[in-house]
Amino acid sequence: MTPEPAAPVRWIVTTQDAAWREVPGPDVEPVTEMPNVFVVVDDPKQLIExxxxxxxxxxxxxxxxxxxxxxxxxxxxxxxxxxxxxxxxxxxxxxxxxxxxxxxxxxxxxxxxxxxxxxxxxxxxxxxxxxxxxxxxxxxxxxxxxxxxxxxxxxxxxxxxxxxxxxxxxxxxxxxxxxxxxxxxxxxxxxxxxxxxxxxxxxxxxxxxxxxxxxxxxxxxxxxxxxxxxxxxxxxxxxxxxxxxxxxxxxxxxxxxxxxxxxxxxxxxxxxxxxxxxxxxxxxxxxxxxxxxxxxxxxxxxxxxxxxxxxxxxxxxxxxxxxxxxxxxxxxxxxxxxxxxxxxxxxxxxxxxxxxxxxxxxxxxxxxxxxxxxxxxxxxxxxxxxxxxxxxxxxxGARALTCLTYSGYDNQLAFLNPDGSIVLVIQNDMSVEMPVRIMLGDRVIAPTLPADSFSTIVLPPVG
Missing domain, CATH: 3.20.20.80 (Glycosidases)
Known part of the structure; x- marks a missing residue:
């Protein structure tokens, strides 16, 4: 039996001039270098009502x-x-x-x-x-x-x-x-x-x-x-x-x-x-x-x-x-x-x-x-x-997740939904694009965030 293809990663971007644009989600990559943000998925914090x-x-x-x-x-x-x-x-x-x-x-x-x-x-x-x-x-x-x-x-x-x-x-x-x-x-x-x-x-x-x-x-x-x-x-x-x-x-x-x-x-x-x-x-x-x-x-x-x-x-x-x-x-x-x-x-x-x-x-x-x-x-x-x-x-019913940061990347919130999906909301407050590597459990994504923008990236549940 052919396995079901993995659900895509969603990525929505808002800037001052263009709100709520859905763009192709970043690929899930192997760990090849030190991430800038580590999302701790196995120690969820407070319940979100x-x-x-x-x-x-x-x-x-x-x-x-x-x-x-x-x-x-x-x-x-x-x-x-x-x-x-x-x-x-x-x-x-x-x-x-x-x-x-x-x-x-x-x-x-x-x-x-x-x-x-x-x-x-x-x-x-x-x-x-x-x-x-x-x-x-x-x-x-x-x-x-x-x-x-x-x-x-x-x-x-x-x-x-x-x-x-x-x-x-x-x-x-x-x-x-x-x-x-x-x-x-x-x-x-x-x-x-x-x-x-x-x-x-x-x-x-x-x-x-x-x-x-x-x-x-x-x-x-x-x-x-x-x-x-x-x-x-x-x-x-x-x-x-x-x-x-x-x-x-x-x-x-x-x-x-x-x-x-x-x-x-x-x-x-x-x-x-x-x-x-x-x-x-x-x-x-x-x-x-x-x-x-x-x-x-x-x-x-x-x-x-x-x-x-x-x-x-x-x-x-x-x-x-x-x-x-x-x-x-x-x-x-x-x-x-x-x-x-x-x-x-x-x-x-x-x-x-x-x-x-x-x-x-x-x-x-x-x-x-x-x-x-x-x-x-x-x-x-x-x-x-x-x-x-x-x-x-x-x-x-979601839970807040802790984010550990490296090299000054500290402008995000992360949550674990009841269905197992992970929601990452991140701001690039600079006037230039910002590449960032984010590790969520054993998955890594590496989006380049548009200048002066807000992004929501949703990773589907594993399995």
């Missing part, structure tokens, strides 16, 4: 500029397995965030501890159809959620925000008075039993309401960026405040089979989370950690000190609305740092925004999809292509 982005209100309204056929194309490209980016694990807010149409919570009736006025009707216009469109392409889409602010009446300052607008944001108003400004290292939440119990039930009502709509949410984090009072919805918490909340939030979520991660951390101090999980009563409810922005400086320590907890990169640094190649290169450096230090999942931030990426509160940020409201056209950003170079090929 998935890649995603966040469902924000302005993402949905920006897509509303487009025709239905264009939106269908976008959702298929982003979410359908085996088509494009293959996003499988996404974030959403609990109430308003900085890319909502305006401030809202699900219960703004002061003193409504029984939550008799709890109402998610606002989301029926935006977040619910947004998520459902993604579910149509990926029915097994996993979701997690975090609030940016509790209902304003649950906070000490009685307001959704925690900071006054900066002088350069003269067109932004949030109605905050100087005596309502929040401060890092304090608890803006009212830490008494009635408010803590009501807030834990608020999370539960949110989970129940979405579940009734056919949108299961598998995990929550108690607060986005808990150290940062912001001009937009925000709330600061201390480790002790989190411990008190978890006494109530933990049982509410456990009763619904919903996980609790601690986060999101945006400071480089691992103790801000470590001091919470050091308390056994709180640690029993926490199954993971959420880290973003400057929290990247704490990832290595968190992974080393708390190996029993999974780590999600929860919000990629969001740029300045220019969606340029410079920031796509920066995004790659972030992926390397997080996956190289034990992260299990990686989340982009805005799925879609209008050209310029302006938020309700004056911020300009990048997005995967950039919509031109004048022409009703859209484009996929450079950052989308970089994310896709990893997410399109690294399947949920």
């Amino acid at each position: 998935g890649f995603g982005a966040s469902f924000n209100e302005l993402g949905w309204t920006s897509l509303g500029v487009l025709e239905q056929s264009q939106r269908d194309e976008i959702f298929r490209e982003l979410f359908a397995p085996g088509v494009g980016a293959g996003l499988s694990l996404c974030r959403m807010p609990v109430g308003a965030n900085d890319f909502s149409r305006d401030w809202y919570s699900y219960d703004e009736v002061p003193g409504d501890f029984a939550l008799e006025h709890f109402d998610i009707s606002n989301d029926l216009e935006t977040l619910v159809p947004f998520i459902r469109a993604a579910q149509e392409q990926r029915p097994d889409l996993r979701l997690w959620a975090s609030p940016w602010s509790p209902p304003s009446w649950m906070k000490r300052n009685g307001h959704y925000a925690g900071a006054l607008p900066n002088p350069f944001m003269s067109n932004v108003q949030n109605g905050l008075n100087p005596d309502q400004v929040g401060h890092e290292g304090t608890d803006m939440f009212i830490l008494d039993e009635p408010h803590l119990k009501a807030y834990a039930r608020y999370f539960g009502r949110f989970i129940d309401a979405y579940r009734e709509l056919g949108i299961p949410i598998g995990m929550v984090m108690p607060q986005n960026e808990f150290n940062s009072p912001q001009v937009f919805p925000s709330c600061t918490w201390t480790p002790d405040g989190f411990v008190q909340l978890l006494r109530h939030l933990g049982p509410e979520m456990a009763a619904r089979d919903v996980e609790v991660f601690l986060g999101t951390l945006e400071r480089s101090d691992d103790r801000l989370l470590g001091d919470v999980v050091a308390v056994s009563e709180a640690a029993g409810y926490v199954s993971g950690l959420g880290v973003q922005w400057e929290g990247k400086g704490a990832v290595a320590a968190l992974h080393r000190l708390h190996p029993e907890l999974r780590i999600y990169q929860t919000e990629q640094e969001c740029g300045d609305g220019r969606n340029d190649w410079r920031h796509a290169r920066h995004a790659w450096s972030l992926m390397k740092q997080f996956f190289g230090n034990g992260a299990n999942a990686y989340m982009y931030w805005n799925i879609s925004l209008l050209e310029g990426g302006l938020s309700r509160w004056g911020w300009t940020q990048n997005s995967l999809i950039v919509v031109d409201p004048e022409t009703a056209a859209f484009r996929y950003s450079h950052e989308y292509q970089v994310l896709k170079h990893v997410s399109a090929f690294v399947a949920p």
Whole structure:
């Protein structure tokens, strides 16, 4: 019987001027000289749970500029397995965030501890159809959620925000008075039993309401960026405040089979989370950690000190609305740092925004999809292509692989998929072509990487 021919090696290349070109894969060669990169395939590291982005209100309204056929194309490209980016694990807010149409919570009736006025009707216009469109392409889409602010009446300052607008944001108003400004290292939440119990039930009502709509949410984090009072919805918490909340939030979520991660951390101090999980009563409810922005400086320590907890990169640094190649290169450096230090999942931030990426509160940020409201056209950003170079090929359940380097070649990530295929993503950040020899187990490839490029090389399973 004639043996089946070996499956070819795939090679996809993106440069600033030409995205996602599939070129003939490099040949598998014998070892004849010292490789530049050794991919350690027999000692796989952390499990990779998935890649995603966040469902924000302005993402949905920006897509509303487009025709239905264009939106269908976008959702298929982003979410359908085996088509494009293959996003499988996404974030959403609990109430308003900085890319909502305006401030809202699900219960703004002061003193409504029984939550008799709890109402998610606002989301029926935006977040619910947004998520459902993604579910149509990926029915097994996993979701997690975090609030940016509790209902304003649950906070000490009685307001959704925690900071006054900066002088350069003269067109932004949030109605905050100087005596309502929040401060890092304090608890803006009212830490008494009635408010803590009501807030834990608020999370539960949110989970129940979405579940009734056919949108299961598998995990929550108690607060986005808990150290940062912001001009937009925000709330600061201390480790002790989190411990008190978890006494109530933990049982509410456990009763619904919903996980609790601690986060999101945006400071480089691992103790801000470590001091919470050091308390056994709180640690029993926490199954993971959420880290973003400057929290990247704490990832290595968190992974080393708390190996029993999974780590999600929860919000990629969001740029300045220019969606340029410079920031796509920066995004790659972030992926390397997080996956190289034990992260299990990686989340982009805005799925879609209008050209310029302006938020309700004056911020300009990048997005995967950039919509031109004048022409009703859209484009996929450079950052989308970089994310896709990893997410399109690294399947949920893959394992990160260690790469040992020689002679200064150190600009790659490698993963072992459940089917045995190996995914290597590598950047050539130089302005000239770069030949490189890569040893993956007992196989060697020697591609010449185009100048200023990203490459994904997929080796099929052996045998």
